[in-house]
Amino acid sequence: MNIYLKNGTLIDPLSGRDETLDVLIVDGVIEKVGKSVAADRLFTVVDLKGKIVSPGLIDMHVHLREPGFEHKETIETGCRSAAAGGFTAICCMPNTSPAIDDESVARYVHEKGKSVCDGIVDVHPIAAATKGRKGTELSPIAELVQAGAVGFSDDGSPIASAEIMRRVLEYCSMYDAPVIQHAEEAALTEGGSMNEGFVSTRLGLRGIPPIAEELMVARDLILLQYVRSARYHVAHVSATRTVELIRRAKSEGLNVSCEVTPHHFTLTDAAVESFDTNTKMNPPLRTQEDVMAMKEGLRDGTIDVIATDHAPHTIDEKEVEYTVAPFGIVGLETAIGLSITELVRQKYITMFQLIEKLSTNPRRLLRLPEIVIAEGTPANLTLIDPTMDWTVDIRRFQSKSKNSPFHGRALVGRSIGIINHGKILLTG
Amino acid sequence: MGRMLPISSTWRVRDMGSPKLQGRHLLGLDGISKEDIVMILDTAKSFREVLDRPIKKVPPLQGKTIVNLFFESSTRTRISFELAERRLSADVVNFAASGSSVSKGETLKDTARNIEAMKIDMVVIRHSSPGSAHFLSRVVDANVINAGDGEHEHPTQALLDMYTLREKYGTLEGLRVCIVGDITHSRVARSNIFGLRTMGAEVSVCGPATLIPHDIEALGAKVYHRIEDIIPRVDALNVLRIQLERQQSGLFPSLREYHRYFGVTIDRISKAPKPITILHPGPINRDVEISADVADSEHSVILEQVTNGVAIRMAVLYLLGSTN
Numbered sequence: 001m002n003i004y005l006k007n008g009t010l011i012d013p014l015s016g017r018d019e020t021l022d023v024l025i026v027d028g029v030i031e032k033v034g035k036s037v038a039a040d041r042l043f044t045v046v047d048l049k050g051k052i053v054s055p056g057l058i059d060m061h062v063h064l065r066e067p068g069f070e071h072k073e074t075i076e077t078g079c080r081s082a083a084a085g086g087f088t089a090i091c092c093m094p095n096t097s098p099a100i101d102d103e104s105v106a107r108y109v110h111e112k113g114k115s116v117c118d119g120i121v122d123v124h125p126i127a128a129a130t131k132g133r134k135g136t137e138l139s140p141i142a143e144l145v146q147a148g149a150v151g152f153s154d155d156g157s158p159i160a161s162a163e164i165m166r167r168v169l170e171y172c173s174m175y176d177a178p179v180i181q182h183a184e185e186a187a188l189t190e191g192g193s194m195n196e197g198f199v200s201t202r203l204g205l206r207g208i209p210p211i212a213e214e215l216m217v218a219r220d221l222i223l224l225q226y227v228r229s230a231r232y233h234v235a236h237v238s239a240t241r242t243v244e245l246i247r248r249a250k251s252e253g254l255n256v257s258c259e260v261t262p263h264h265f266t267l268t269d270a271a272v273e274s275f276d277t278n279t280k281m282n283p284p285l286r287t288q289e290d291v292m293a294m295k296e297g298l299r300d301g302t303i304d305v306i307a308t309d310h311a312p313h314t315i316d317e318k319e320v321e322y323t324v325a326p327f328g329i330v331g332l333e334t335a336i337g338l339s340i341t342e343l344v345r346q347k348y349i350t351m352f353q354l355i356e357k358l359s360t361n362p363r364r365l366l367r368l369p370e371i372v373i374a375e376g377t378p379a380n381l382t383l384i385d386p387t388m389d390w391t392v393d394i395r396r397f398q399s400k401s402k403n404s405p406f407h408g409r410a411l412v413g414r415s416i417g418i419i420n421h422g423k424i425l426l427t428g
Numbered sequence: 429m430g431r432m433l434p435i436s437s438t439w440r441v442r443d444m445g446s447p448k449l450q451g452r453h454l455l456g457l458d459g460i461s462k463e464d465i466v467m468i469l470d471t472a473k474s475f476r477e478v479l480d481r482p483i484k485k486v487p488p489l490q491g492k493t494i495v496n497l498f499f500e501s502s503t504r505t506r507i508s509f510e511l512a513e514r515r516l517s518a519d520v521v522n523f524a525a526s527g528s529s530v531s532k533g534e535t536l537k538d539t540a541r542n543i544e545a546m547k548i549d550m551v552v553i554r555h556s557s558p559g560s561a562h563f564l565s566r567v568v569d570a571n572v573i574n575a576g577d578g579e580h581e582h583p584t585q586a587l588l589d590m591y592t593l594r595e596k597y598g599t600l601e602g603l604r605v606c607i608v609g610d611i612t613h614s615r616v617a618r619s620n621i622f623g624l625r626t627m628g629a630e631v632s633v634c635g636p637a638t639l640i641p642h643d644i645e646a647l648g649a650k651v652y653h654r655i656e657d658i659i660p661r662v663d664a665l666n667v668l669r670i671q672l673e674r675q676q677s678g679l680f681p682s683l684r685e686y687h688r689y690f691g692v693t694i695d696r697i698s699k700a701p702k703p704i705t706i707l708h709p710g711p712i713n714r715d716v717e718i719s720a721d722v723a724d725s726e727h728s729v730i731l732e733q734v735t736n737g738v739a740i741r742m743a744v745l746y747l748l749g750s751t752n
Contacts, residue, residue: 321560321563
């Protein structure tokens, strides 16, 4: 299909471009980028005046639930949700059943991604760092890399043993693969449902103190200092001192990166006062001070990536007592809206920086091919309306699950379409 | 005063327009207005009077059905609620299930909806999970009364504590009350802090640092770690039960050490400049958090609390029962 993207504002971090240009795409390849380009053939014209043409966005922290928990989400519904949210690629976490700790499972997930939703969303598995995510034996890391794994993590289960963590860092370093840690010192969080602080004291809910995250990150950074060739990525940072630790480690030249979720830069633990289980996630919503630290970390570049930790659960699973409910919320379809509303509109970061954190940076960390919007390159693009006012309605989610604390929230900005592998999906 | 005068034989509400609480449920004392608390305490006073009469039954909840939904074992709270319900002439059903609803295979929501389908007007719930009463109030139409939700709140206990203190001192304004013991795991402590603060009392807590929750000062409670320091500064001590399982999870060294350093003994309270009132939500561990001689002394209002508890629950049931 031939596509003519007309009058869009092209924001392309790798070429440094931020200007109004037309883009011609022929058979999935960008044929021309320029001002007032003439369409010499039959094109599907998409008028993008006031809209943004961005390199395809990627969410590097998604739980697709397949295999094993297809009642929550499948690779197909997850990809549909990603496409609706403006992502042309997602990374799926290995806490499936069986876990992605074996090349057959990694291949299954990767290949299945190509067969659903016309293959418009690329699915890149993040494989388990240890067998069964048990934290005791290394998973077949080399084989998993071969099968398409782009990173390693026991996400959900922190790697508790310093010895195993050291070996995972060493082994993964041979393949230049990032080790992604769900940083949590489990001895400090047993029975916890929410952030430990004033609100947990008021509600009588057991707390998950920020020190649980900070301690684990501090330990891992000391390991990283010792295993210099490794690459370490902290998943979903939530606490002020975690950001400070990472900031200092980066200034010392360590190979560390991190991500934050939209909910951690938007909501505080005050949201838990309703006992709405859609406010229960791990790491938990923290305080206003922490929210500000996340925004500051994004602004100064300490936080490299925005990732959603998309964690679908059914209504029945969530409509239970707060302490019994599973952790997590869906995130793919609210990520851009929350990021623009909370970060760009409030001037913490520019649209240019936002696109870096949703595309350029995560792709670089995962060693995925760079996306440059230039003649002769494959078109892998996200189209964004940065000023659209809309209201989150869980009933319109493409995800199989609807567990979001943002239902009814007014947001500004959303994706209006994606282009990848010669396919175009317009959602605006 | 004199809002109502329940007389067992010729019962009627004397005031024009029956008193109304702000909400349809009693989920906790966090955020409850002073007016509502006063209304409950005043109403309880009328019912307390009824309890001293030969015929203790009054008719206001005739025709109403109340279920006591107890997911956690409880003797005194359940009996107290049941007595209160029966004395208001309600029809009463008891449901007791131990353990979480999940381990039974049925969710709390399904259990509640099933019971409600049997046409229940009010639900009294005791559950181990904080927020379970809030949750219930969202999924059923009946009035919900929280009889203890995990470590969150136990509003009727705090109301009866406040009632007992108000009877003794005439007012709660400026009254100095210290809650002693395991504050972290206590719903009684939380409800008392919320209620007493709203009523203008001065609240402090005293216990081992490991059993005092994070940021408790922000709730308006001053923290003490030496019982000797607090005794000269208070009018009343509300002594909480200390549970052995907290020792097993590493929160304090031994019951002996606890008693030696935090136990409320005659020796200690006799050093106070004026007599101290001792409350305890029960059941008491004699010679652990409280010595036997204190529990049985003239300082103790523990048995009055139990009687007042029935009157408080009658008041809450009556006031909520008239919101439908």
